[in-house]
Amino acid sequence: MLKGVEMLGIFPEMGDIVRTLIPEAAPKSGNPPVYPQRKNMKAISILVVAAATIGFSGAASAQFAKPEDAIKYRKNALFVMQQHYARIGAMVSGRAPFDAKVAADNAAIAESMSRLPFAAFGEGTDKGDTKALPEIWKEQAKFKAAAEKMQGEMSKLAAAAKTGNLDSIKMAFQSTSGSCKACHDDFRGK
């Protein structure tokens, strides 16, 4: 069981900051009360102030509290996209039964997810737990074009999946996979 302002577990990295700033915010032992509204509200006020005190220089990445968050974010968004994309792949291969609704749902999610990762390649996110190559920042126009190519192909795949025509989905899936590969070839290390 989480206790007291361990609700900050929602933003785990903020727990220490809050506990440092406000000692009484430290979790106490004993059973937690059943979500007392006032206490929640106070904790949430603390939380959001704490969130805002974490700065991160670099305009392009200002939306992330720290470079590690940006790196984690883009990897996580790409993994979620890939999971949905792989389900379409299984159907395209004929090994999973084709279900038009499942294909359309997964393609729609993959398309949505394809919009997210590229805001997270801001300044200062070239180092750390990442396979991102320096070319991303050296050849920004080329990287942007590669990202947009993939997004465009993913949109075509989502449109094809909506029609429910498996042959169209196969064609679009192959083109999309080519755009994934092209970007990985040029911009991702091993």
Added chain:
Amino acid sequence: MLKGVEMLGIFPEMGDIVRTLIPEAAPKSGNPPVYPQRKNMKAISILVVAAATIGFSGAASAQFAKPEDAIKYRKNALFVMQQHYARIGAMVSGRAPFDAKVAADNAAIAESMSRLPFAAFGEGTDKGDTKALPEIWKEQAKFKAAAEKMQGEMSKLAAAAKTGNLDSIKMAFQSTSGSCKACHDDFRGK
């Protein structure tokens, strides 16, 4: 630079399977050709067959190749959601300047993301790199209700953000945070 069928880096975990099944699929040294279409298509066919050969028993989790993928997926989706949610929090706190469009965009993405994680708590995903408590599987109706509560609050937040009224956003943000906490209290270990 990635080489040959290292395009399988798109699905890193499949590389070994493909290399085992099809030795000539192993990457060769030397410069890669500039995305030869035919080779791409062959590699993609291999890829999708490989994807489908990875089985995972458990109907609820059949969409994931293995339990670890389900665990990673739900954590990644929740992290992406949290990053967008935190941006609204910064505005609600008054520390980040309020921008109605930024709030609406982030709330819409957070709402979309809130739909994803809960399909990934299938059978066999209770062990591994996860803080998920056994209560998730012991009290499934309660867990489902908690998930739906959060999704409902997130939808209300997205609706509030669309109006551009900061007070409404604040109220909805607080309720949503309460639903996050409630679910973490009951279903997530430290």
